[in-house]
Amino acid sequence: MSKIFVDACLGKETPYTPVWMMRQAGRYLPEYMEVRAAAGNFLNLCHDPEKAAEVTIQPLDIVGVDAAILFSDILVIPDEMGMDLSFVKGEGPKFSDPLVSQEDVDRLIGGEEAASKLTYVYETIELLRKQLDERGDEKALIGFTGAPWTLATYMIEGQGTKTYNICKKMMYSNPELLHNILAKVTEVVKLYMEKQIQAGVDVVQIFDSWAAAIEPGKYDEFSWKYMVEIAEYLKEKYPHIPVIMFPKGIPAFLDKVYGNFDVFGVDWSTPMALAKEKLGDKYVLQGNMEPCRLYSKEATTECIKVIQETMGGKRHIFNLGHGILPDVPVENAKHFVSECQRISAKK
Numbered sequence: 565m566s567k568i569f570v571d572a573c574l575g576k577e578t579p580y581t582p583v584w585m586m587r588q589a590g591r592y593l594p595e596y597m598e599v600r601a602a603a604g605n606f607l608n609l610c611h612d613p614e615k616a617a618e619v620t621i622q623p624l625d626i627v628g629v630d631a632a633i634l635f636s637d638i639l640v641i642p643d644e645m646g647m648d649l650s651f652v653k654g655e656g657p658k659f660s661d662p663l664v665s666q667e668d669v670d671r672l673i674g675g676e677e678a679a680s681k682l683t684y685v686y687e688t689i690e691l692l693r694k695q696l697d698e699r700g701d702e703k704a705l706i707g708f709t710g711a712p713w714t715l716a717t718y719m720i721e722g723q724g725t726k727t728y729n730i731c732k733k734m735m736y737s738n739p740e741l742l743h744n745i746l747a748k749v750t751e752v753v754k755l756y757m758e759k760q761i762q763a764g765v766d767v768v769q770i771f772d773s774w775a776a777a778i779e780p781g782k783y784d785e786f787s788w789k790y791m792v793e794i795a796e797y798l799k800e801k802y803p804h805i806p807v808i809m810f811p812k813g814i815p816a817f818l819d820k821v822y823g824n825f826d827v828f829g830v831d832w833s834t835p836m837a838l839a840k841e842k843l844g845d846k847y848v849l850q851g852n853m854e855p856c857r858l859y860s861k862e863a864t865t866e867c868i869k870v871i872q873e874t875m876g877g878k879r880h881i882f883n884l885g886h887g888i889l890p891d892v893p894v895e896n897a898k899h900f901v902s903e904c905q906r907i908s909a910k911k
């Protein structure tokens with residue numbers, strides 16, 4: 565039996581349109597908070613394959629999504645490249661020694677050496693592969709990475725940012741240094757994704773959460789081409805594994821999207837009809853309910869109906885247009901998932 569989510573990624577007909585939610589394993593689930601508390605903190609949880617596998621599975625059982633996404637974080641990559649990652653309560657991720665010079669870049673651990681340090685991620689995937697196969701319910705497992713640009717923003721700024729002024733200063737005054745960082749991260753990410761595939765994921769997604777920080781005319785040069793390089797490396801070696809690209813907030817770039825991958829993730833600021841018009845023939849589309857609609861069941865159902873009408877149940881995967889927020893009632897998340905499955909069901 566093939567997995568409905570994988571079939572949909574490859575553009576095949578499915579009995580209904582499968583659904584999952586970005587950031588579905590997380591703080592809106594009391595069961596997640598319990599496991600995190602027992603682990604001590606978020607990074608301990610990422611480093612503990614048994615517990616990480618447990619929280620990966622939770623949304624399958626609690627909200628009924630069609631795919632599980634590996635529980636980890638995009639920032640474990642720079643962490644294993646030798647940058648010291650911590651999560652400060654209430655402030656989010658921090659790197660103590662952000663990159664400022666070529667010497668800093670040269671000091672980073674690269675390629676195979678960095679990718680092979682992420683053993684806890686591969687162990688989590690191996691556990692999940694076994695558990696999902698034993699369940700026999702044909703739910704898919706999604707592996708993921710951050711796009712080199714999104715990772716670089718944290719590596720250069722040392723934390724999350726609203727203005728991106730430190731990386732943009734580098735972009736315009738020392739683009740070569742920024743490209744050297746992006747190229748080094750790209751090499752690690754290719755091998756990291758390959759090892760996730762070898763450990764057992766069914767699909768991979770590349771999150772470019774901070775795509776919108778780049779002016780449209782520079783987006784290809786500083787982000788998309790690196791994402792495409794990763795996707796094409798994987799598609800050449802593993803053509804049966806679907807690759808999902810999620811660049812958040814770049815409607816002006818839709819005309820220029822290119823590359824060998826399977827699914828384009830549409831964020832909530834891009835109208836689905838526009839994405840369909842520009843990209844629907846070439847790529848399966850994923851998305852794109854505005855995550856805050858989850859605060860209202862009525863607003864949720866209304867949006868699902870509009871998306872379903874636009875996509876017609878073809879070449880589509882339901883998702884939010886970005887991650888679920890921690891204060892969303894679990895009931896409403898369940899409602900989103902069951903309504904997507906109900907409304908798209910082929911009679």
Ligand SMILES: Cc1c2[nH]c(c1CCC(=O)O)Cc1[nH]c(c(CCC(=O)O)c1C)Cc1[nH]c(c(CCC(=O)O)c1C)Cc1[nH]c(c(C)c1CCC(=O)O)C2
Nearest residue numbers: 586587588589590606633634635636637638656771773887
């Ligand atoms: C930008 C980014 C990060 N991490 C991620 C992105 C890209 C996706 C996106 O755009 O939302 C990706 C990510 N992070 C996490 C997952 C797990 C799988 C999932 O359910 O989607 C995934 C896919 C767990 C997490 N990653 C993080 C949490 C919260 C940690 C906790 O307090 O339990 C989780 C569940 C921490 C994290 N990690 C990151 C930030 C900015 C933060 C702190 C902000 C916050 O608190 O929400 C970086």
